[in-house]
Amino acid sequence: MPMTKIEAIIQPSKLEPVKEALLEIGVEGMTITEVRGHGRQKGHTEIYRGREYTVDLLPKIKLEMVLADDMVERAVQTITSVTRTGRIGDGKIFLSRIDDAIRIRNDERGVTAL
Amino acid sequence: MNKSPCCRRFLLAFGLLWICLAGSFAAFAQSSTPQNDRIAQLEQQVKSAQSSADNAWMLVSSALVLMMTGPGLALFYGGLVRKKNVLATMLQSFAMMALVTVLWALIGYSLSFGPGNSFIGGFHNLFLHGVGTQPDADYSGTLPAQTFMVYQLMFAIITPALITGAFAERMKFSAMLLFMTLWSLIVYAPMAHMVWGKGGWLNAALGGRFPSLDFAGGTVVHVTSGVSALVCAMYLGRRMGYPKEPMPPHSVVLSFVGACLLWVGWFGFNAGSALAANGLATSAFVNTHFAAAAAALGWVAAEWVRNGKASALGAISGSVAGLVAITPAAGFVSPMSALLIGAIAGVFCYFMVAKIKNILGYDDSLDAFGVHGAGGTIGALLTGIFATSSINPIYHDAAGNVLPSGAVDGNWGQLGNQFVAVAIAWTIAIVGTLIILKIVDVLIGLRVSPDHEVQGLDLSQHGEEGYYWELSAS
Numbered sequence: 001m002p003m004t005k006i007e008a009i010i011q012p013s014k015l016e017p018v019k020e021a022l023l024e025i026g027v028e029g030m031t032i033t034e035v036r037g038h039g040r041q042k043g044h045t046e047i048y049r050g051r052e053y054t055v056d057l058l059p060k061i062k063l064e065m066v067l068a069d070d071m072v073e074r075a076v077q078t079i080t081s082v083t084r085t086g087r088i089g090d091g092k093i094f095l096s097r098i099d100d101a102i103r104i105r106n107d108e109r110g111v112t113a114l
Numbered sequence: 115m116n117k118s119p120c121c122r123r124f125l126l127a128f129g130l131l132w133i134c135l136a137g138s139f140a141a142f143a144q145s146s147t148p149q150n151d152r153i154a155q156l157e158q159q160v161k162s163a164q165s166s167a168d169n170a171w172m173l174v175s176s177a178l179v180l181m182m183t184g185p186g187l188a189l190f191y192g193g194l195v196r197k198k199n200v201l202a203t204m205l206q207s208f209a210m211m212a213l214v215t216v217l218w219a220l221i222g223y224s225l226s227f228g229p230g231n232s233f234i235g236g237f238h239n240l241f242l243h244g245v246g247t248q249p250d251a252d253y254s255g256t257l258p259a260q261t262f263m264v265y266q267l268m269f270a271i272i273t274p275a276l277i278t279g280a281f282a283e284r285m286k287f288s289a290m291l292l293f294m295t296l297w298s299l300i301v302y303a304p305m306a307h308m309v310w311g312k313g314g315w316l317n318a319a320l321g322g323r324f325p326s327l328d329f330a331g332g333t334v335v336h337v338t339s340g341v342s343a344l345v346c347a348m349y350l351g352r353r354m355g356y357p358k359e360p361m362p363p364h365s366v367v368l369s370f371v372g373a374c375l376l377w378v379g380w381f382g383f384n385a386g387s388a389l390a391a392n393g394l395a396t397s398a399f400v401n402t403h404f405a406a407a408a409a410a411l412g413w414v415a416a417e418w419v420r421n422g423k424a425s426a427l428g429a430i431s432g433s434v435a436g437l438v439a440i441t442p443a444a445g446f447v448s449p450m451s452a453l454l455i456g457a458i459a460g461v462f463c464y465f466m467v468a469k470i471k472n473i474l475g476y477d478d479s480l481d482a483f484g485v486h487g488a489g490g491t492i493g494a495l496l497t498g499i500f501a502t503s504s505i506n507p508i509y510h511d512a513a514g515n516v517l518p519s520g521a522v523d524g525n526w527g528q529l530g531n532q533f534v535a536v537a538i539a540w541t542i543a544i545v546g547t548l549i550i551l552k553i554v555d556v557l558i559g560l561r562v563s564p565d566h567e568v569q570g571l572d573l574s575q576h577g578e579e580g581y582y583w584e585l586s587a588s
Contacts (some may be wrong), residue, residue, distance in 0.1 A: 046362060047421050049481070050468025053360035 003098040004072045006079075008063045010091040014083040015061045020083045022065075027075055028067040029114065036079045041089035061090065066098050072098070074086045122385035161256075164390075165249075168256040171391035172265055178382025179268035183275050184211050186379050189372030190434075191279055194480050198365040198570025199283045199577020200580040206290060208277040213291060215303035215384070216269045217298055222270060223263050227253065227304035232315040232323065234304050252312050252320065254389045256543065265386060266306070270500050273302055273335045279480030280343030281350050281560075287575045289560045293550055301342065301546035305334045305539060317533045318508055326535035327501050327508070327519065327528065329398065330569055332442025332494045333539040343478060349551050351478035354568065364426050373430035377406050380437045385445035397505055398444035405444075407458030409436020412460025420468070435485050439493030446501035446508070446519060454497050465490050490538055497534035502540035 010018060015032070021028070036057040043056030067075055076093055084090055103113040188207040195203045212223070219242055228235035239245055256264045274294045278285075308314040309328050316333075318325035328334060353361070363369060384402040404438035413432025414424040439459030440452055447455065467484035478484060501520030503509065509517035518525035520578040554560055561567075566574035573579065 020246050046360070047423075047425070048360070048427075050420075050472055051357065053362070055360070 002069050003066050003101055003111060003114065004069055005064065005066045005096045005098050006072065006075055007096070008079050008083075008091065009035070009060050009092040010063065010079070010083045011089065011091075012059055012061050014065075014091075017082045018063065018079055022075060025071075025074055025078055027065060027067065027071065027078075030063055033062045033064070035062045035065045037059050038087070039092065058089075066101055066114060068114060123261050124372065134334075141389065144161030159359065165256045167391040168254075168389070169258060169261055172254075172257055172261050172386060172389065175382035175386025176261070176265045176317050178379045179265070179386065181212070181271065182376050182379035182383060183207050183268070183272045186372050186375035187272065187275050189368045190376060190430075191282065191372070191480050192370075193365040193370070193372060194279075194363040196361055197580060198571070198572055199347075200364065200368075200572065201343070201578050202287065202571030202575055203278070203282055205287070205467055205576065206282075206285075207275040209287075209291060210271050210275040210278075210294060212295060214274060214298055215267060217295060218270050220269045222303060223266065224532050225299060226270070226306040227263070227266065227311050230307065232373055233308060235307050255440055257391060261369065262389070265389075266310075269331055269335060269383070270302060270306070272296060273331075273339045275312065276335070276339040276344060276486050277343045278354045279482035280347040280477040280478050283345075283353055283571065284350060284561050286558070286560060286562050287571075289558055292558065293436050293554045293560075295344065296550045296553065297547065300550060301338055301542055302334075305338050305542055308538065309334050309535065312378055316531075316538065324531045324534045326494075326531045326537065327446050327497050328442040328459035328494065329445040329497075330384045330441045332438070332490045332497065334534045336438050336441060336486040336490025336537040338543045340483045340485070340490055341540050343482035343546040344487055345547040346551065347476050347478040347543055349548070353479065354473075354564060355474070356477045357475075363427065369428055373434060377433055377437065380406070382442075384437075385440060387495060387499060388445055389555055395504060397449075401440055401444045401447060401452035402447050402481040404449055404452040405436040405440030405459070406433040407436070408453040408456030409433055409439065409460030409463075412436070412457040414460075414504050416461045416464040417468075431467070431481070432464065433458040435459045435489045438463075438489035439496065441490070442494045443497040443500060446497060446506050448500070448502060448505055451502075451522075455493065455500065458496065459489050459492060461494055462492055476559055491540075494536050495529065501528060 008018075012034075019030075023062060027045040031052050037060055038056050038058050041058060043054050043058055046055055064081075065075070072095065076095075100109060101111070102109055115214055140406065162281050184207060188204040192200050192204040221240055222238075223242060223245065224237055224239035225235045228237065230236035230238040242260075242263065245259045245263050247260060249255050249257055250259040250262060253259070274297055277294075277297070278290070281290075308322070309326065310317060311332075312320055314320065314322050316322045316324050316326040316328075318327055319494045326333070353362070380402050381399050385395045385399035388398055389422045410429050410433040413435060414429050417428040419426045435458035439455050443452070443455055461483050466488040471478060471481070471484055472490045497520065499521040502522050503516050506519065507516040508519060520528045549561065562571065562574060
């Protein structure tokens with residue numbers, strides 16, 4: 001079965017709810033990175049020694065996971081329902097094809113390696 | 115002559131009487147000696163006790179002042195720079211602890227406090243010759259001379275360390291070491307001698323030509339270092355990317371800890387300058403604390419009004435500004451005056467740093483001039499106004515009567531003397547620093563290369579990184 005990578009960029013405060021919700025639907029493996037970035041969300045201003053600076057590198061969390069295609073839609077729905085607030089800055093999800101997956105421990109390949 | 119029997123008897127009786135009288139006198143004198151002895155002994159014990167108290171306090175004060183440099187200033191400055199320069203910045207302060215100590219021991223103390231002329235000491239105390247455990251009556255009659263020497267050393271250490279704030283993130287380590295060596299000898303030693311040394315031109319206590327009131331070093335330490343910092347900042351030029359690129363502190367947390375250590379350490383700096391464990395030390399202690407507090411509030415208030423928010427960095431910077439301003443005044447003013455001096459300094463230094471610096475455009479990276487140069491200057495002038503003999507009767511006439519100290523006592527002339535001292539400090543700092551910068555620049559070059567500046571001084575100058583947190587470590 002083909003596999004898809006889900007990359008989700010979300011607000012840091014939503015990390016715990018998303019992890020719990022994904023665990024509940026059977027998604028156990030993921031990689032989490034702390035990143036900075038922005039879409040259309042404006043940054044904030046900081047004043048340092050009387051000078052104003054616009055800080056538009058906002059802290060975000062990136063979740064990456066590779067799932068069998070039959071799981072992908074459920075995972076995407078779970079992520080969006082937990083993280084959506086309706087305001088700019090909720091985040092984005094990207095999907096991409098994965099050519100193969102290998103389990104380092106025992107050389108398993110394909111969906112069974114996930 | 116043939117004496118008659120009654121004459122001889124009379125002489126014998128007379129003689130016996132004198133012997134008895136003499137004997138009884140001797141006996142009388144013998145019984146009063148133990149009492150006098152005991153009084154003399156008790157006086158010696160009282161002197162000894164005072165000496166012990168003074169020495170204990172002064173050794174603690176010396177430790178407190180050293181703590182101001184390391185880790186106080188090291189942390190304060192270290193937190194304000196970008197992460198890639200944190201070690202280099204802290205090492206600049208630490209290097210002073212090592213370098214200036216050795217210089218002081220060999221020659222620095224002699225040039226600052228040895229006998230000489232009105233402007234500089236001499237070589238009499240080279241290698242600390244003559245500086246032992248016996249007191250030096252001119253400087254501190256109750257302390258071992260080495261206590262005085264080591265206390266002054268801590269001042270000599272922190273003064274150049276303050277300058278490093280101006281050229282942070284772009285000065286070569288080798289150039290800085292050479293610069294500081296020359297600066298300690300050419301700028302600090304003469305200024306220390308003039309204000310505190312025997313025969314110094316500005317020395318209020320030892321009969322200087324323009325007696326200026328500088329209790330703990332507002333001119334000697336803060337004005338000289340602050341103004342030198344400004345000269346350095348302008349000579350070296352701005353950091354790459356300044357002012358467009360935001361360069362916020364990588365850790366206000368570190369700066370916070372540093373500032374608190376500075377506040378506590380300053381008790382040694384100011385109260386220790388009483389050179390005794392007495393009421394004057396208490397006055398200085400209280401004034402120091404009050405000024406720091408009022409200044410923190412002053413800076414916070416100014417910032418709150420101007421920006422709508424009070425920042426942590428502003429609050430701690432404010433307290434440092436107050437501590438700087440009270441340094442010349444600590445042992446001369448009343449506690450209420452200390453509050454006022456602190457409040458004025460907090461607001462004044464805020465504007466120097468948040469408005470004037472941006473208008474004039476120089477890159478005094480860590481505000482060494484804005485806080486120490488400006489704060490020291492205004493503190494020195496305010497000392498001329500608020501100094502009162504009721505706190506410290508420093509001036510006497512020939513008959514021993516107490517004379518007025520500052521303007522609040524009616525002596526407006528003192529303000530004039532303060533101006534002279536400040537002007538001299540500015541002049542020596544500007545001229546001396548320019549000459550030294552030129553020498554060092556010609557010999558080895560002052561500024562790091564653009565590549566090294568971008569890479570960060572920790573890596574380029576020292577081959578180190580401050581934090582290995584992101585890299586894997588087992």
